[in-house]
Amino acid sequence: MIRLDPGRPDVAEIRRAAEVIRAGGLVAFPTETVYGLGADGLSASAVGRIFAAKGRPQDNPLILHVATPEDAHRVVLGVPPLAQALMERFWPGPLTLVLPKRPEVPDEVSAGLATVGVRMPDNTIALTLIAESGVPVAAPSANVSGRPSPTSADHVIADLAGKIEMVLDGGPTTVGVESTVLDMTSSPPKVLRPGGVTVEELEQVLGDVAVASADFVAMGPVGPVPSPGMKYTHYAPKTPVVLVEGEMGAVANRILREVQARHAAGERAGVMCSRETEALYAGHADVVRVAGSRQDLSTVAAALFATLRLFDTDGVDVVFAEGFDQAGLGFAIMNRLRRASGGRIIHAHVESDVDVI
Ligand code: AMP
Ligand code: MG
Numbered sequence: 338m339i340r341l342d343p344g345r346p347d348v349a350e351i352r353r354a355a356e357v358i359r360a361g362g363l364v365a366f367p368t369e370t371v372y373g374l375g376a377d378g379l380s381a382s383a384v385g386r387i388f389a390a391k392g393r394p395q396d397n398p399l400i401l402h403v404a405t406p407e408d409a410h411r412v413v414l415g416v417p418p419l420a421q422a423l424m425e426r427f428w429p430g431p432l433t434l435v436l437p438k439r440p441e442v443p444d445e446v447s448a449g450l451a452t453v454g455v456r457m458p459d460n461t462i463a464l465t466l467i468a469e470s471g472v473p474v475a476a477p478s479a480n481v482s483g484r485p486s487p488t489s490a491d492h493v494i495a496d497l498a499g500k501i502e503m504v505l506d507g508g509p510t511t512v513g514v515e516s517t518v519l520d521m522t523s524s525p526p527k528v529l530r531p532g533g534v535t536v537e538e539l540e541q542v543l544g545d546v547a548v549a550s551a552d553f554v555a556m557g558p559v560g561p562v563p564s565p566g567m568k569y570t571h572y573a574p575k576t577p578v579v580l581v582e583g584e585m586g587a588v589a590n591r592i593l594r595e596v597q598a599r600h601a602a603g604e605r606a607g608v609m610c611s612r613e614t615e616a617l618y619a620g621h622a623d624v625v626r627v628a629g630s631r632q633d634l635s636t637v638a639a640a641l642f643a644t645l646r647l648f649d650t651d652g653v654d655v656v657f658a659e660g661f662d663q664a665g666l667g668f669a670i671m672n673r674l675r676r677a678s679g680g681r682i683i684h685a686h687v688e689s690d691v692d693v694i
Contacts, residue, residue, distance in 0.1 A: 338490055343367070343507040346462045348469075350505075355469035357502045358383075363390060365479040365493045366466050367507035368458035370431045370515050370533055371486040371642070372493050373402065373476030374501065375466065378412070381443040384475050388445075390500040393482045398448035399475040400433050400516070401455045404468040409434075409455050412442050412473050419543065420521050426542050429459035431516040431533025446475050456516055462507045478515060479504075485572050485642040485677070488513055492646060513639035514669045523547065531669040533638070572677040574645045576607070576653055580678040582660035582671075583685035585631070589617045591685035592657045596622050599655060607653035609644055611637070614659060624651045634666040641670060645677060 339350050354364045361383040364375045374391065376383040378401045388395055401412050406424045409416060413436040416424070420434050438446075438453035447453045455473070458464065467474045478486040481496040490506035517532035519539065527547040528536060539546045579595070581588045592608055596618075599606040607624040610617075611631045618625045628644050629636030648656045658674055661667045675682060 338494065338504040338506050340506045341462055343460070343462060346465060346507065348465060351462065351465045352469050354466055354503050354505055355471075358466070358470040358472070358474060361386070362502040363387065363500075364466065365487075365490070365497065365501055365504040366463050366476070367490075367505065367510055368402075368460045368463045368476075369429075369510060370458070370512045371488055371510055372479040372490065373458075373463070373474075374479035374493075374497070375402070375470075375474040375476040377470070378402075378446055378473040378475035379441060379443065380472075381445045384443060384445045387475060387477060390497055391477065391480070391482045393477060395445075396448045397477075397482075398450055398454065399446050399477050400518075401442070401446065401453055401473040402463065402467055402476050403455060403457050403473050404464050406457060408473065409436075409457075412439055412453055412455055413437060414439055417521065419526065422542055423519070423521075423539075424457075427534050427538075428457040429464065430457075431459070431512050431514075432456060432539075433516045433518045433532075435518060435520045435522065435529065437522065452520075452522055454518055460507065460510075462505055466505065483571060483573060485574055485645045486515060488639075488642050492643070495646075509639075509643070511639060512635075513641055513643075514666070514673060517669070531672045533666075533669065535665045536668060537665060572642065572645070572673045573679060574649045574656070574677070576648045576651075576656050577681065578609075578645070578656045578658050578674070578678045579681045579683060580658050580660055580674050581683045581685050584687060585611075585614060585659075587685040587687045588659050589614050591683060592659065593617070593621055595657055595683070604654040605652065607648050607651055607656040609648070609656055609658040611659060611661070622657075624648070624653055631661065634661060634670060637661060637670055638666050641673060 433454040433456040479493045512533040517534040518530040520527040525545040596606045605623040608622040
């Protein structure tokens with residue numbers, strides 16, 4: 338593991354990492370979203386090592402990371418005006434554009450699809466590594482498939498030590514949820530995965546934005562699968578997570594009742610909540626962890642995955658997670674929480690609670 342100053346990283350160290358990438362090796366590196374597991378995106382064998390290290394299903398395509406908007410042209414057949422406008426507004430940043438791929442992009446990267454996802458991350462270490470590598474860098478999240486995504490170098494080590502050549506430690510990531518994946522081959526463009534750029538922000542540029550069906554975005558496939566990654570269980574700590582959605586007061590009441598029921602059954606229960614509701618659980622739940630503030634969902638996104646991972650060290654039998662508003666970043670946060678819950682979702686109501694799923 339190599340520690341780097343995120344503001345002024347040591348370029349000589351990053352050059353060593355770039356050599357590892359050029360030689361077909363694997364380097365984990367920070368982006369603004371989560372840590373990525375990078376390999377030469379034009380080498381089928383290097384990319385194959387990513388799938389092996391993560392235990393990633395072969396049919397889940399990888400995103401290619403570029404250091405400049407111009408470099409996107411190396412991997413996609415063309416950049417239509419709308420895509421160009423999005424690059425100008427959101428790059429560098431957490432927006433992945435899915436476009437028809439050039440033949441040079443190995444089928445292993447696109448999982449056999451005719452399209453490829455490309456983005457330019459907003460992180461000096463990542464951009465320097467990609468530029469020094471001289472190739473587009475394929476990089477999924479640097480976790481074991483299915484686990485919460487890594488937002489610190491320690492998370493990467495916990496999942497992948499011994500399986501990869503190098504980890505560049507640039508401190509905790511800032512956004513905390515992955516990039517928004519936007520399919521530019523459909524009209525209007527369609528959000529396949531909600532992420533760090535919100536639907537509302539995309540609408541400002543595009544006017545009209547489609548979103549892959551709500552059920553699909555929440556849980557995975559309910560028909561044809563536009564984005565293969567969405568169909569796999571994901572983001573889950575080892576401890577089972579139960580998501581409780583609804584109005585804030587109803588959610589807290591329902592969680593308190595659920596905790597009581599678990600105690601009666603001799604179990605230990607954790608709660609993942611907001612700054613605003615924290616006090617309600619004190620003296621009731623066995624462990625209370627605050628993800629962030631409802632007043633500023635960027636704090637929740639930033640802490641979400643690290644908080645989920647921490648419950649595995651708490652020795653609780655179950656985690657009850659509060660739901661959040663779906664607006665803005667809340668859409669990506671709820672997508673991750675629903676999937677982390679594996680479908681264990683309770684809809685809390687003020688008068689009486691009904692278990693919908
Ligand atoms: P990860 O890199 O682990 O954050 O996952 C990348 C996500 O982007 C997965 O959900 C993929 O299914 C999705 N993705 C990547 N490339 C494409 C593509 N060409 N078409 C549709 N979805 C894609
Ligand atoms: Mg991932």
